[in-house]
Amino acid sequence: xxxxxxxxxxxxxxxxxxxxxxxxxxxxxxxxxxxxxxxxxxxxxxxxxxxxxxxxxxxxxxxxxxxxxxxxxxxxxxxxxxxxxxxxxxxxxxxxxxxxxxxxxxxxxxxxxxxxxxxxxxxxxxxxxxxxxxxxxxxxxxxxxxxxxxxxxxxxxxxxxxxxxxxxxxxxxxxxxxxxxxxxxxxxxxxxxx
Numbered sequence: 735x736x737x738x739x740x741x742x743x744x745x746x747x748x749x750x751x752x753x754x755x756x757x758x759x760x761x762x763x764x765x766x767x768x769x770x771x772x773x774x775x776x777x778x779x780x781x782x783x784x785x786x787x788x789x790x791x792x793x794x795x796x797x798x799x800x801x802x803x804x805x806x807x808x809x810x811x812x813x814x815x816x817x818x819x820x821x822x823x824x825x826x827x828x829x830x831x832x833x834x835x836x837x838x839x840x841x842x843x844x845x846x847x848x849x850x851x852x853x854x855x856x857x858x859x860x861x862x863x864x865x866x867x868x869x870x871x872x873x874x875x876x877x878x879x880x881x882x883x884x885x886x887x888x889x890x891x892x893x894x895x896x897x898x899x900x901x902x903x904x905x906x907x908x909x910x911x912x913x914x915x916x917x918x919x920x921x922x923x924x925x926x927x928x
Contacts, residue, residue, distance in 0.1 A: 737761070739859070739924075740768055742788040742802035751908075755921050768796050776818075781806060782865060784818060785856035793858045801857040801920065805913060807886045809849040809874060811841055820885065830885050834878065837889065847874045851890065851912040855920045864923060868915030883907065 740763045741752055753762045765771075774791045776784040781804040788802030806820030816823035816837070824832035841847065848871070855866040871893045878888035880900025887899035892910060899907050908914040 738763055738798065740765070740792050740796070740798040740800040742774070742792050742800055748803075748913075752917065752921075755917060756924060760924060763798070765792075768792075768798060770796060776804065778804075778818065781818060781852055781854040782856065782867075785854045785865075786863065789856040789858045789863075799857075799859045801855050801859075803853055803855045803913070803916065805851065805853040807837075807849060807851055807890070809837065809841070809847075811844045811846045811848075812837070815840075834886060834889055837874065837886065838876065841874060841876075843876075848872075849874050849890065851886075853912040853916040855916050857920065857923070859924075859927065866916050866919040866923065868912040868917070868919065870910060870912045870915070 737759075738761045741749055742765060743749055744765055749762065749764050756762060770792065774788050776787055778784040778787055784804035785802045788804075789800045792798055792800040792802070804818070806817055808814045808817050816833070820833070822828055824836040850869050850871050853868045857864040857866070873891045873893070875889045875891055875898065878900070879898045880888050880902075882902065882904075883900040890899050891897075892899065895902075895910075897906075899911070
């Protein structure tokens with residue numbers, strides 16, 4: 735029998751990607767599949783906290799084994815900001831363009847432009863909690879480059895690359911990205927449980 739797992743997301747792209755990677759060994763359900771329309775409040779202090787808040791909510795309220803992720807950008811010169819506030823750095827009604835503008839204004843001509851993208855998955859499986867992390871180091875550019883990707887991708891230049899995340903193909907980005915690394919660890923673990 736195929737094991738059902740809920741991925742606590744409404745992001746169709748993330749969901750499809752995980753379903754393709756995991757294959758037929760697990761049936762990956764979305765929040766919509768289980769009838770969860772609630773807005774799960776992510777008020778943790780770390781990516782790990784927020785991922786676990788979402789996974790626990792689904793386990794506690796719906797009974798399913800579940801995994802959830804939280805991701806964001808940490809910039810050295812901004813003391814790790816935007817961090818857990820990456821999606822709403824310029825305010826609750828903001829968008830990627832406004833978030834990028836705020837980062838570029840705050841950084842100005844700062845010489846230290848080191849940054850990292852981080853993803854953490856929290857998995858609750860058989861009443862045990864597991865974490866899987868991925869990270870990619872890079873540099874914040876002074877202006878946007880590229881039209882692909884989302885979030886801060888146009889200003890993030892990964893170490894060792896001449897292309898920003900927004901200039902890369904999806905395949906190239908996924909092969910080196912924080913989410914790609916964390917997903918690979920999660921999938922390897924899930925397959926080891928079969």
